[in-house]
Amino acid sequence: xxxxxxxxxxxxxxxxxxxxxxxxxxxxxxxxxxxxxxxxxxxxxxxxxxxxxxxxxxxxxxxxxxxxxxxxxxxxxxxxxxxxxxxxxxxxxxxxxxxxxxxxxxxxxxxxxxxxxxxxxxxxxxxxxxxxxxxxxxxxxxxxxxxxxxxxxxxxxxxxxxxxxxxxxxxxxxxxxxxxxxxxxxxxxxxxxxxxxxxxxxxxxxxxxxxxxxxxxxxxxxxxxxxxxxxxxxxxxxxxxxxxxxxxxxxxxxxxxxxxxxxxxxxxxxxxxxxxxxxxxxxxxxxxxxxxxxxxxxxxxxxxxxxxxxx
Amino acid sequence: xxxxxxxxxxxxxxxxxxxxxxxxxxxxxxxxxxxxxxxxxxxxxxxxxxxxxxxxxxxxxxxxxxxxxxxxxxxxxxxxxxxxxxxxxxxxxxxxxxxxxxxxxxxxxxxxxxxxxxxxxxxxxxxxxxxxxxxxxxxxxxxxxxxxxxxxxxxxxxxxxxxxxxxxxxxxxxxxxxxxxxxxxxxxxxxxxxxxxxxxxxxxxxxxxxxxxxxxxxxxxxxxxxxxxxxxxxxxxxxxxxxxxxxxxxxxxxxxxxxxxxxxxxxxxxxxxxxxx
Numbered sequence: 001x002x003x004x005x006x007x008x009x010x011x012x013x014x015x016x017x018x019x020x021x022x023x024x025x026x027x028x029x030x031x032x033x034x035x036x037x038x039x040x041x042x043x044x045x046x047x048x049x050x051x052x053x054x055x056x057x058x059x060x061x062x063x064x065x066x067x068x069x070x071x072x073x074x075x076x077x078x079x080x081x082x083x084x085x086x087x088x089x090x091x092x093x094x095x096x097x098x099x100x101x102x103x104x105x106x107x108x109x110x111x112x113x114x115x116x117x118x119x120x121x122x123x124x125x126x127x128x129x130x131x132x133x134x135x136x137x138x139x140x141x142x143x144x145x146x147x148x149x150x151x152x153x154x155x156x157x158x159x160x161x162x163x164x165x166x167x168x169x170x171x172x173x174x175x176x177x178x179x180x181x182x183x184x185x186x187x188x189x190x191x192x193x194x195x196x197x198x199x200x201x202x203x204x205x206x207x208x209x210x211x212x213x214x215x216x217x218x219x220x221x222x223x224x225x226x227x228x229x230x231x232x233x234x235x236x237x238x239x240x241x242x243x244x245x246x247x248x249x250x251x252x253x254x255x256x257x258x259x260x261x262x263x264x265x266x267x268x269x270x271x272x273x274x275x276x277x278x279x280x281x282x283x284x285x286x287x288x289x290x291x292x293x294x295x296x297x298x299x300x301x302x303x304x305x306x307x308x309x310x311x
Numbered sequence: 312x313x314x315x316x317x318x319x320x321x322x323x324x325x326x327x328x329x330x331x332x333x334x335x336x337x338x339x340x341x342x343x344x345x346x347x348x349x350x351x352x353x354x355x356x357x358x359x360x361x362x363x364x365x366x367x368x369x370x371x372x373x374x375x376x377x378x379x380x381x382x383x384x385x386x387x388x389x390x391x392x393x394x395x396x397x398x399x400x401x402x403x404x405x406x407x408x409x410x411x412x413x414x415x416x417x418x419x420x421x422x423x424x425x426x427x428x429x430x431x432x433x434x435x436x437x438x439x440x441x442x443x444x445x446x447x448x449x450x451x452x453x454x455x456x457x458x459x460x461x462x463x464x465x466x467x468x469x470x471x472x473x474x475x476x477x478x479x480x481x482x483x484x485x486x487x488x489x490x491x492x493x494x495x496x497x498x499x500x501x502x503x504x505x506x507x508x509x510x511x512x513x514x515x516x517x518x519x520x521x522x523x524x525x526x527x528x529x530x531x532x533x534x535x536x537x538x539x540x541x542x543x544x545x546x547x548x549x550x551x552x553x554x555x556x557x558x559x560x561x562x563x564x565x566x567x568x569x570x571x572x573x574x575x576x577x578x579x580x581x582x583x584x585x586x587x588x
Contacts, residue, residue: 056481087483100478104496113492114482162478169482 001071003173003203004030004053009065011045011052018270019062022048024227026065027296030173035196035204037214037235039250040224041266046207047095049224050175053205054092055082069173088118093166095178095207097158101150107161108134108146111168118169133164137194156187163191163198173203180213192216211250215239223247226267226277229296233303243299243310246278276307284309319574326570333564337381344375348531358552365552367536368543376531377556383532384514384564387444387451391513394452396506399459400498406460407467408490418464425457430519437525444527447520451513459505463498470494500579508572511565518561533557 011023022045030036040046051057053067055074067074069090074082086092094100102110111130115121121129127146134142137160150158159179166174179195180188188210195206196217208214214221214235221238223231223246231244242248249262264281267273273280279289288308296306319327336343345363346352352370356362364373406417433450440446470476471494479493520526521534524542528535540546540554 054481056477083480083483083485085483086481092478092481094474094478094481096474099474102475102479102493102497104499105493113479113484117483117488165478165482 002029002068003032003034003070004028004205005066005068006053007066007068009049009052009067010063011048011057012062014060014062015270020269021227021272022269023052024272026224026227026229028222028229028232030203030205033201033203034220035199035206035218037218037221038205038207038224039209039211039214039221039238041209043266043269044224045227045269046224047177050092050177050205050207054086054090054175055079056092087114087169087171089171090173090175091166091169091171093162093174093176093179095181097155097162098150100162101158103150106147106149107153107158111146111161111165114165114168130164130168133168134161136198137161137164138190139164156183156191159183159187159191160194163194167198171202173205174199175205175207177207178209179206180208180210188213189216211239211254212256223250226272227269228277228306229304230278230307231303231305233299233305234301237303243305244278244307245282245284245309249281249283322570323574326567326574329563329567330571333381333385333560333567336378337385340378340382344372344378346372346375348372348375348379355550357550364556365550367539367545367553373536373553373556376536377533377560380531380533380536380557381560381564383444383530384517384534384561387447387517387532388510388514388564388568391448391451391455391517392506392509394448395455395509395513396459396502397456398452399456399505400463400495400502402456402460403463404467404490404495404498407464408471408486408494414464417460421457421460424454427454429454430516433516433520434523434525437520442525442527444530444532447517447526450520451516455509455512455516459502459509462501462505466498466501467494470497500575504572504575504579507568507575511568511572514561514568515565533561537561 006026006028009023009026010021013020013022026049038046038049048057052063053074057063063075065075101107108127108130111133112126115126115129116123119126131142131146134146139145139157139160145153145157153161163179166176176195180191183191192213206214206218215238218235220232221235222229223238223244225246231238231242231247233242238247239251242251246262252258252260253262262281267277267280275291276282276289276294279285282289286308294306294308296304297311298304299310348371350371352366354366354368354370356366358365362372362374364377367373402417402421406414433454436450437447476489476493479489517526517532518534518537521532522538522541524538526532526535526538536557537554545553
C-alpha cells in the first residue's frame with residue numbers, strides 16, 4: 001500500500017472575484033520511502049497542495065476528495081488528531097526561513113521544542129539532541145550556533161536550522177516547501193545534497209520551482225500547472241525526455257538547457273482556459289486542445305501524462 | 312539589549328539616573344536614613360544640619376520619612392503595575408489570538424472598563440475596603456490594564472499571521488503552546504514599555520488615594536506624607552519643608568519612569584518602521 005494516496009483532491013478558496021481553484025482534481029500517490037518533487041510555476045497551487053495534506057489552511061477553504069495516509073483519511077481527522085500527526089508523523093518545512101523562524105528564540109531552543117513535543121525528552125536531553133541535529137545538517141560549530149538567534153545566521157544556515165527542525169520529530173513523511181529558494185548556487189547544491197542525505201529512508205514531497213534541485217533530490221517528479229498535474233514520471237525521464245510540451249518548456253528554461261523561457265504567463269485559477277489549461281501557451285497546440293480537456297493517461301511503468309500528443 | 316544601549320538618548324539616561332537614585336534610596340533605606348522615621352521628637356523644626364529637611368508635627372525626621380517612603384511608593388508602583396500588565400497581557404493575548412466571539416467579549420469588557428472614570432471608582436473601592444497597601448495594589452491593578460490589553464491585542468493580531476506561527480503549527484504545536492512560547496516572547500518589548508509607564512501611573516494614583524486619606528496609615532508613603540502635611544496644617548502655616556520634598560520626590564520618580572517608558576515605546580516604533588514584524 002502506498003504511504004500517501006491523494007484521490008481527486010480539490011482545494012478551493014472563496015474570493016471576491018470568484019472561487020480560486022488552487023488545487024483542482026489532483027491524484028497523486030507517494031510510496032513508502034519515495035521522494036517526490038512537485039514542480040511548477042509560482043501560483044500554480046503547489047504550496048496549497050502541500051498545505052492541504054497537513055491541513056494548515058484557513059477555515060474558509062473548501063477541501064474535497066481524499067488524502068489517505070497510512071490507511072487513514074487525513075481530511076476526516078479532527079484538529080486534535082491532526083495536531084498529533086504533525087511534526088511526529090508528517091512534518092512541514094515551510095518556505096522562507098527568515099520569517100519561519102521565531103526571531104526572539106534561540107535556534108537551538110526552537111529545535112529542542114519540537115523534540116520535546118514529540119520525543120518526551122527533558123529540557124537538557126532535548127537541547128543536546130538539538131545540537132546533534134544541527135551537527136547532522138553540517139552547520140559549522142553547532143554548539144555555538146544553537147545558542148544564537150535567527151538574525152545572527154546566514155540564509156543557508158537558517159535553511160539548515162529549518163531542516164533540522166522539520167526532522168527533529170523523526171517524521172516518516174516530510175513536506176519541504178521551496179527549501180532552496182533564495183540561496184546562492186553553491187549553498188543550494190549543499191542544501192539539496194543535505195536534504196537527500198537526511199531524508200534517506202523517509203518519504204518526502206519537495207515543493208519547488210527549481211527543476212534541477214528536484215532532479216537531484218527526488219526519485220520521481222510531478223509537474224503541476226494551473227491547479228492540475230500535467231505529468232508524473234521518474235526524475236531522469238522528466239529531465240531527459242519529457243512528453244508534455246509544458247515539461248519540455250520547463251526543461252528548456254533551465255540555464256544549462258538553453259535558458260528558453262515559456263512564452264506567456266500562468267493562467268487565472270478562478271477561470272482557467274477551456275480544454276487543456278496549457279493550450280494558450282503551448283507551441284504544439286491543436287484544435288482539440290481548445291475544445292477538450294485532456295484526461296490523465298497512464299503510460300508504461302506508472303508514469304502519467306495529460307496531453308493528447310502523448311497517447 | 313545592545314541595541315537599546317546604543318540608542319540611549321539623554322532623556323532616557325536621565326530617567327535611568329532618577330530611577331536608580333530612588334532604587335538605591337529604597338534598597339539602602341536603613342543605612343541612609345539618619346533617624347527612625349516613626350520616632351517622635353521636637354515638632355516643626357525647619358531644615359538644619361541635624362534634620363536636613365526638618366521635622367513634622369510630631370517631630371519625625373522628614374528626610375528619613377522620605378527615604379523609607381521610597382520603599383512603599385516604589386513597591387506599590389511596581390506591584391500594581393505588574394498586576395495590571397499581567398491582566399492586560401492575558402486578555403490581549405487571548406482576544407487577539409482567538410479572534411471571533413472571545414475577542415468581541417474580551418474587547419467589549421475592555422471598553423466598559425475603559426469608560427469607567429477610574430479615580431472616582433478607585434476612591435469608592437478604596438473607601439469600602441480596609442485601607443491597606445494590598446487593597447490599593449489590587450484596585451489599581453484591576454482598573455489599569457485596558458491600554459495594555461489593547462496594545463498587546465493589536466500586536467498579537469500581527470503576530471498570529473506570521474509564518475513562524477504556521478511553522479510551529481506545522482510541526483505539531485497546539486494553541487496554548489503557540490500563544491505562550493511563540494507569541495508572548497514577541498510581545499515582551501511592548502509589554503515592557505507599558506509596564507514602565509504603568510508604574511508611573513500607579514505611583515501617582517497611590518499618591519492621590521493616600522492624599523485623599525484612603526491610603527494605609529500604617530505605611531509611610533510619599534502620598535501619606537503629603538496627606539498629613541495637608542490635614543495637619545503644613546500647607547496653611549507655610550511649613551514648606553514638610554510638603555515640598557514628598558511632592559518633588561513623586562514628580563521626579565514619575566518623570567523617571569515616564570522618560571524610560573517613552574524611550575522604550577519610541578524604540579519599538581523605530582523597529583516596527585524598519586522591520587514591520
